[in-house]
Amino acid sequence: MRDRIKIIANPFSGGGRAWTLALKVADLLTRGGATVELFETRRAGDAREEAARTRNLNALVAVGGDGTVNEVLNGLPETGAPPVGLVPGGTANVLAKELRLPWSPEGLARVISGGREIRWDLGVERESGRKFLLFASAGYDAHVVHLFHAAREKPAPVPSYALFNMGLYVVWGLKSILEYEAPRIAVELDGRPLPRPASWVQVSNIASYGGPLLFTPEARPDDGLFEVMIQTAPRKRDVLRMFWAGILNFLFGIAYRMPDVTFHAARRVRLTSADGRAVPLQVDGDPGGHLPADLEVVPGGVRILAP
Numbered sequence: 001m002r003d004r005i006k007i008i009a010n011p012f013s014g015g016g017r018a019w020t021l022a023l024k025v026a027d028l029l030t031r032g033g034a035t036v037e038l039f040e041t042r043r044a045g046d047a048r049e050e051a052a053r054t055r056n057l058n059a060l061v062a063v064g065g066d067g068t069v070n071e072v073l074n075g076l077p078e079t080g081a082p083p084v085g086l087v088p089g090g091t092a093n094v095l096a097k098e099l100r101l102p103w104s105p106e107g108l109a110r111v112i113s114g115g116r117e118i119r120w121d122l123g124v125e126r127e128s129g130r131k132f133l134l135f136a137s138a139g140y141d142a143h144v145v146h147l148f149h150a151a152r153e154k155p156a157p158v159p160s161y162a163l164f165n166m167g168l169y170v171v172w173g174l175k176s177i178l179e180y181e182a183p184r185i186a187v188e189l190d191g192r193p194l195p196r197p198a199s200w201v202q203v204s205n206i207a208s209y210g211g212p213l214l215f216t217p218e219a220r221p222d223d224g225l226f227e228v229m230i231q232t233a234p235r236k237r238d239v240l241r242m243f244w245a246g247i248l249n250f251l252f253g254i255a256y257r258m259p260d261v262t263f264h265a266a267r268r269v270r271l272t273s274a275d276g277r278a279v280p281l282q283v284d285g286d287p288g289g290h291l292p293a294d295l296e297v298v299p300g301g302v303r304i305l306a307p
Contacts (some may be wrong), residue, residue, distance in 0.1 A: 068284075182238075
């Protein structure tokens with residue numbers, strides 16, 4: 001039993017489902033003998049700030065979606081950080097699916113109180129210091145992420161979580177392709193520049209992208225390497241072909257290879273705009289500013305509680 005546990009919960013995640021889960025899991029852990037502190041976030045950045053204040057804990061638990069987990073990750077102290085647990089209550093829950101976490105409060109409480117610790121490779125964007133567990137990318141998906149979050153922040157007559165579920169995210173992405181112009185991205189892999197500019201670069205720590213998409217099937221979170229998917233063709237139809245390839249790979253395990261797409265293993269990936277245009281970056285499904293980006297893997301850089 002991990003006796004001192006802090007839970008950081010986003011009450012708005014999943015339309016309020018995350019807060020209900022947090023209360024149930026906290027109660028189960030308390031009844032099991034743990035000392036539990038429950039913190040409720042109110043605004044963006046709260047999870048990061050609260051995680052930075054953690055000391056002498058046996059576990060730090062993030063309740064919400066992948067964005068909440070990323071905030072907690074970026075707040076962890078450099079030394080003495082506790083293992084991170086997860087109670088999935090978001091939209092995509094990519095990390096929870098990758099870990100194959102149970103979905104019941106009872107199962108999640110068991111993982112937090114008595115699950116094993118695994119070492120997970122940590123991604124770091126050296127320009128900003130931002131950390132990530134899943135993936136970072138520049139190209140079409142980053143373009144959609146930036147548009148999506150900008151729309152999400154606008155005032156709405158109903159809560160944003162009711163407007164923007166995973167299905168609408170896909171619809172939003174398909175609509176946005178009408179105005180999309182592919183960027184030109186200069187790529188360096190472990191200090192070696194590639195000869196041609198890319199239009200889409202996916203730097204992954206895990207195989208799954210979220211939803212029925214598999215862009216980097218060889219990515220592993222414990223091998224000390226990124227898998228890097230690079231597409232060079234710039235047309236809109238090439239973007240659609242990339243999504244079709246990701247769907248086929250996810251649903252049927254069909255490796256639909258395209259001549260304009262290559263895959264690479266690397267410890268460090270540097271991305272810059274090849275023509276001076278602003279190129280959006282996404283990190284763990286959230287906006288990550290714009291290029292340049294200097295992405296490096298730290299092998300086994302974070303401890304995570306798993307079944």
